[in-house]
Amino acid sequence: KQTIVLFRRDLRLSDHPALTAAADRGAVIPVVLLDDAVTSLGGAAKMRLGLSLACFSADLEKRGMRVILRRGEAASLVHELIRESGADAVYWSRRYDPDGVATDTALKAGLSEIGVEARSYAGTLLFEPWTVETGAGGPFRVYSPFWKAVRGRVLPNVLPIPKLIAPDAWPASDALDDWHLSRDMQRGAEVVARHVSAGEAASVTRLDDFVVERIDAYKDARDFMDRDATSGLSDALSVGEISPLQCWAAGQRAMEEGKRGAEHFLKEVVWREFAWHLMWHFPTLDRENWRAGWDRFEWIEDEAHPHYLAWCQGRTGVALVDAAMRELYVTGKMHNRARMITASYLTKHLRSHWRLGLKWFQDCLVDWDAASNAMGWQWVAGSGPDAAPFFRIFNPDRQADQFDARQIYRRRWLADRYGAQDDHTDQFHAATPKSWHETMQQPVLKPIVGLKQGRDAALAAYGDVKSQ
Ligand code: FAD
Structure with missing residues (x-):
């Protein structure tokens, strides 16, 4: 018996139910497809996937295995691979985004028509969306009751890496380099890659280090932008180098050992679950205002608007905002508070549509996650489920006083504006495209929209919507 295992955003060997099931029945052919789901990724996420894939391939080779890479449309590629290899089953981890669900449903139907066993498994979420329901039987729209509903659940044990058997002959594969997964990033790819530690082993080490060194203080320290106080696992989770169950199990153990921040860490891991719960039940979460009333709000949705461009380039003149936008550009990540x-x-001071921000992010x-990104944007904008009310407008200066009191974060990323030198700032200038260089010559020292002025205008626009 030979099973093709389709790997998507689950690039790991341990705690992989689909892989374990395939290994139990015989030889395994691991496959990754360069289909629409990959080509439509943002530049940084695609690059991150490429780094992960290189490690995944090396991990398989150490076990005498390979990953077969093919480019094209998912269903025809799978059928082609079945013909070439004689595989009699195809397994994969379930996806929860609308396109992924549609592709996999059609794939399953097509395979059953030709008598090939097609099976999907949980693997990227702890609580699949349809397994959590309110008392009335519908989806949750608010996080706290969702957390209460799941926190006591008994979950399966983390699966070890199964013993893998190679097929008699390997189907042909593309070379990973020919996929050019970093190409969309132009000059920034090398700089961003320096901030990534890819691969399953690196992710497990990061989780272990976090539990030993930082989880205890996590709840108190996680909001400080100048500290490395969080797990830093979001990009590993987004490509599936580590499973949420591995995070959950580590958090549970830490809780049993009396580590103070452990429960809070579990709660954050469950925010990711909640995001996917929402996305599965409301598949337009990344496109449409979840609260339809927000359709009347006069968002500015113009990608060429100078305010939006200034925000993308970290040139708003608001130090904390600009520092954070540079952090994003250089590391592919940004602190959660930032x-x-x-x-x-x-969305408030500049009144740009949240969809524009979502798109830039x-x-x-590198940790792009369709559901967490959409939920995060709609939460901040006020248009989403369980969102912060619109009138809760962050004051970046006050936030900076509280969470970057010694200006470490701002000085790291904006050293040029403080008349100093810092490697992080240099990296930003090294990563920016040529087209930005002319505008970059002039530092922006005054906010393009003042904090009070922007807040007052936002509240006035909000008042207009409310009174309609
Ligand atoms: P930790 O604090 O160590 O938390 C552990 C894990 O819990 C994270 O790795 C992540 O998987 C999950 N988590 C934590 N906070 C959240 C949250 N608010 N929502 C969902 N999951 C959470 N996270 C992404 O992974 N991808 C995104 O594309 C993304 N876009 C965001 C956009 C906006 C506007 C906002 C406000 C938040 C976004 N987040 C996103 C959530 C959050 O900022 C990151 O998950 C977090 O900064 C990752 O750092 P960490 O791994 O050190 O997190």
């Missing part, structure tokens, strides 16, 4: 503050400045984030 994500909320930059998103608030864009989608292109720049």
Whole structure:
């Protein structure tokens, strides 16, 4: 018996139910497809996937295995691979985004028509969306009751890496380099890659280090932008180098050992679950205002608007916002609090549509996650489920006083504006495209929209919507 295992955003060997099931029945052919789901990724996410894939391939080779890479449309590629290899089953981890669900449903139907066993498994979420229901039987729209509903659940044990058997003959494969997964990032790819530690082993080490060194203080320290106080696992989770169950199990153990921040860490891991719960039940979460009343709000949705461009380039003149936008550009990540503050400045002070911010993050984030990104943007904008009310407008200066009191974060990323030198700032200038260089010559020292002025205008626009 030979099973093709389709790997998507689950590039790991341990705690992989589909792979374990395939290994139990015989030889395994691991396959990754360069289909629409990959080509439509943002530049940084695609690059991150490429780094992960290189490690995944090396991990398989150490076990005498390979990963077969093919480019094209998913269903025809799978049928082609079945013909070439004689595989009699295809397994994969379930996806929860609308396109992924549609592709996999059609794939399953097509395979059953030709008598090939097609099976999907849980693997990327702890609580699949349809397994959590309110008392009345519908989806949750608010996080706290969702957390209460799941926190006591008994979950399966983390699966070890199964013993893998190679097929008699390997089907042909593309070379990973020919996929050019970093190409969309132009000059920034090398700089961003320096901030990524890819691969399953690196992710497990990062989780272990976090539990030993930082989880205890996590609850108190996680909001400080100048500290490395969080797990830093979001990009590993987004490509599936580590499973949420591995995070959950580590958090549970830490809780049993009396580590103070452990429960809070579990709660954050469950925010990701909640995001996917929402996305599965409301598949337009990344496109449409979840609260339809927000359709009347006069968002500015113009990608060429100078305010939006200034925000993308970290040139708003608001130090904390600009520092954070540079952090995003260089590392492919941004501190969670900084994500909320930059998103608030864009959607409230600049009144740009949250979809524009979502799109920029989608292109720049190495930890891009369709559901968490959409939920995060709609939460900040006020248009989403369980969202912060619109009138909760972050004041970046006050946030900076509280969470970057010694200006470490701002000085790191904006050294040029402080008349100093810092490697992080240099990296930003090294990563920016040529087209930005002319505008970059002039530092922006005054906010393009003042904090009070922007707040007052946003509240006035909100008042107009409310009174309609
Ligand atoms: P930790 O604090 O160590 O948390 C552990 C894990 O819990 C994270 O790795 C992540 O998987 C999950 N988590 C934590 N906070 C959240 C949250 N608010 N929502 C959902 N999951 C969470 N996260 C992404 O993974 N991808 C995104 O594309 C993304 N876009 C965002 C956009 C906006 C506007 C906002 C406000 C937040 C966004 N987040 C996103 C959530 C959050 O900022 C990141 O998950 C977090 O900064 C990752 O750092 P960490 O791994 O050190 O997190």
